[in-house]
Amino acid sequence: MRHLKTGLAALATTAALGVPAIAVAQDYTIGVSIPAATHGWTGGVNFHAEQAKERLEELHPNISITISTASNPGEQANDLEDLVSLRDIDALVILPFESGPLTDPVRRVKEEGVFVTVVDRGLTQDGISDLYVAGNNHELGRVSGEYIREQLDGEGDIVVLRGIPTVIDDERVEGFQAAIEGSDINILDMQHANWNRDDGFEVMQDFLSRFDNIDAVWAQDDDIALGVIEAVRQAEREDELFIVGGAGMKDIIERVMEGDDLVPVDVLYPPAMIATAMDLTVQHFVSNGPVLGEYILGSPLITEENAEQYYYPDSPF
Amino acid sequence: MAIDLKTWGPFIALVVLAILGVLINPAFLGLDNLSNMLTRSAFIGIIAIGATFVITAGGLDLSVGSMAAFIAGVMIIIMNSLVEQFGAGLTTVLFGVGASLILGMGAGFINGVVTTKGKIEAFIVTLGTMGIYRSLVTYLADGGTLTLDWNVRDIYRPVYYDSLLGIPIPVWVFLVVAIIGYILLNFTRFGRYCFAIGSNEKVAEYSAIHVDRVKTLTYVLQGICVALATIIYVPRLGSASGATGVLWELEAIAAVIIGGTVLKGGHGRIWGTVVGAIMLTMIGNILNLTDAISNYLNGTVQGIIIIVAVYLQRASWRKTGP
Numbered sequence: 001m002r003h004l005k006t007g008l009a010a011l012a013t014t015a016a017l018g019v020p021a022i023a024v025a026q027d028y029t030i031g032v033s034i035p036a037a038t039h040g041w042t043g044g045v046n047f048h049a050e051q052a053k054e055r056l057e058e059l060h061p062n063i064s065i066t067i068s069t070a071s072n073p074g075e076q077a078n079d080l081e082d083l084v085s086l087r088d089i090d091a092l093v094i095l096p097f098e099s100g101p102l103t104d105p106v107r108r109v110k111e112e113g114v115f116v117t118v119v120d121r122g123l124t125q126d127g128i129s130d131l132y133v134a135g136n137n138h139e140l141g142r143v144s145g146e147y148i149r150e151q152l153d154g155e156g157d158i159v160v161l162r163g164i165p166t167v168i169d170d171e172r173v174e175g176f177q178a179a180i181e182g183s184d185i186n187i188l189d190m191q192h193a194n195w196n197r198d199d200g201f202e203v204m205q206d207f208l209s210r211f212d213n214i215d216a217v218w219a220q221d222d223d224i225a226l227g228v229i230e231a232v233r234q235a236e237r238e239d240e241l242f243i244v245g246g247a248g249m250k251d252i253i254e255r256v257m258e259g260d261d262l263v264p265v266d267v268l269y270p271p272a273m274i275a276t277a278m279d280l281t282v283q284h285f286v287s288n289g290p291v292l293g294e295y296i297l298g299s300p301l302i303t304e305e306n307a308e309q310y311y312y313p314d315s316p317f
Numbered sequence: 318m319a320i321d322l323k324t325w326g327p328f329i330a331l332v333v334l335a336i337l338g339v340l341i342n343p344a345f346l347g348l349d350n351l352s353n354m355l356t357r358s359a360f361i362g363i364i365a366i367g368a369t370f371v372i373t374a375g376g377l378d379l380s381v382g383s384m385a386a387f388i389a390g391v392m393i394i395i396m397n398s399l400v401e402q403f404g405a406g407l408t409t410v411l412f413g414v415g416a417s418l419i420l421g422m423g424a425g426f427i428n429g430v431v432t433t434k435g436k437i438e439a440f441i442v443t444l445g446t447m448g449i450y451r452s453l454v455t456y457l458a459d460g461g462t463l464t465l466d467w468n469v470r471d472i473y474r475p476v477y478y479d480s481l482l483g484i485p486i487p488v489w490v491f492l493v494v495a496i497i498g499y500i501l502l503n504f505t506r507f508g509r510y511c512f513a514i515g516s517n518e519k520v521a522e523y524s525a526i527h528v529d530r531v532k533t534l535t536y537v538l539q540g541i542c543v544a545l546a547t548i549i550y551v552p553r554l555g556s557a558s559g560a561t562g563v564l565w566e567l568e569a570i571a572a573v574i575i576g577g578t579v580l581k582g583g584h585g586r587i588w589g590t591v592v593g594a595i596m597l598t599m600i601g602n603i604l605n606l607t608d609a610i611s612n613y614l615n616g617t618v619q620g621i622i623i624i625v626a627v628y629l630q631r632a633s634w635r636k637t638g639p
């Protein structure tokens with residue numbers, strides 16, 4: 001708040017003197033705290049954060065952005081302390097490792113008068129974040145469920161591969177189940193594949209030996225989907241079913257673009273949401289429009305027709 | 318009789334587990350399922366055979382999972398970059414395989430030398446290298462996933478998916494590595510040295526055994542085993558990332574211990590290790606074949622079976638052992 005006030009004061013002064021505001025505009029430091037690139041999706045987060053930093057700093061010379069990555073919640077809490085005490089940040093953009101353990105550290109940052117943007121995983125306490133940017137897990141499940149329901153004409157046997165047992169996974173599955181409720185779609189079984197290719201491969205192999213007929217697979221995640229594809233290829237049952245993943249990994253988007261029958265669609269849950277959050281946070285300092293509240297990204301269905309706009313060939317994800 | 322139990326303990330546990338599998342779901346005995354399961358167990362199994370040597374000689378290697386991920390990553394990078402020069406053919410794949418073996422030996426050698434010459438506990442050295450390899454593969458993949466060139470993939474794919482005489486190739490590799498390991502551990506001087514060092518390092522040293530050299534060799538062997546496992550792992554999904562091979566080290570150590578090798582060294586059994594690795598995979602497989610147990614409890618079931626399996630074996634060991 002302190003910086004914002006001086007900023008406004010500076011703005012008022014310059015306006016009164018008739019000098020272009022940009023010439024003496026206040027400098028702002030934005031700290032970005034994200035999980036280290038330990039798997040595909042967070043790799044994408046890192047990539048898009050770096051890209052956004054470059055773009056925003058070039059666009060706004062008075063904005064400087066510091067990105068720090070952490071490999072566990074404890075380390076991320078330490079990062080927050082360092083960002084405040086060493087970097088004297090004016091705003092924090094954080095994608096928390098886990099909601100619970102980071103709620104209090106973020107609250108302490110907030111108490112220093114820092115503008116707080118929380119990304120993807122909400123804190124467990126209301127009123128801390130000024131801005132919340134997230135994908136919609138419930139909708140990801142719903143969109144996937146609706147697509148499968150429509151493709152199967154409301155009738156068929158499917159298997160579900162779940163992620164790591166977390167709130168994210170639960171919300172997706174709830175949304176999915178709500179979407180197929182009332183139809184004759186029968187979930188043969190659900191097993192956790194932990195958003196991991198190898199696990200996806202093994203769980204799918206076992207589903208294939210267990211069930212003689214599978215009409216569709218909801219893999220929920222593109223890493224899992226890649227494992228599932230290999231298992232299906234090995235069993236030579238490509239013609240019997242189709243697979244719905246989720247996230248927007250470039251390998252899967254490529255298949256969708258090419259019109260692969262096995263992977264006809266994908267559902268977006270983009271790691272690029274970190275860039276959205278950084279953009280909005282910068283807007284808080286440079287725009288005259290208010291930036292606060294919640295910004296929930298949609299989870300659109302990616303089809304052969306629109307796949308190109310979600311394709312980032314340079315991203316590691 | 319009790320001695321029989323000691324030797325045959327792991328085998329009996331495996332049979333009991335298999336019967337359980339059939340009762341839970343008859344699909345368990347399906348030819349596809351059995352072949353899937355054995356193929357899967359080959360990774361951990363081959364690594365665990367190397368670990369049997371390291372542990373028998375009183376060492377420990379925690380770095381194998383990250384080492385596998387790192388080697389897989391470098392293999393993919395090398396093969397992708399050679400496509401232009403040699404085309405997507407056998408030469409490219411052979412270069413990848415060669416690189417894998419060299420890297421495996423080198424990584425094992427480093428673990429061994431730092432442990433023996435540096436006189437640092439194996440736990441710390443390999444905990445360190447575990448972190449190093451894990452972060453190196455994440456760095457190489459730029460946080461994402463390294464994917465093998467599609468055309469190379471098609472050439473290389475049969476190494477995981479094809480069969481010879483009805484048995485998948487990874488299972489053959491597993492079998493051959495196990496036989497060589499068995500001979501090496503039980504019928505050679507090197508094997509006897511491993512037992513001697515694991516039982517009592519000081520006495521072994523006074524008996525004019527080159528303790529450092531033998532111990533380093535066990536780590537090199539471990540590295541070669543990791544390289545072999547990686548060579549059959551890469552064609553499966555054609556990719557490597559920071560999430561590849563996570564916790565393989567613990568699975569490999571668990572397989573070794575379930576098989577009757579003693580964690581503090583001095584006593585090793587290759588066939589026990591083979592059974593241990595198959596058993597670990599089988600538990601996961603059986604859990605996937607049923608929805609009677611909540612998914613959240615998979616780890617509990619695994620944990621109980623592992624502890625019970627080892628307990629049964631040790632109970633008989635205590636009665637008859639020296």
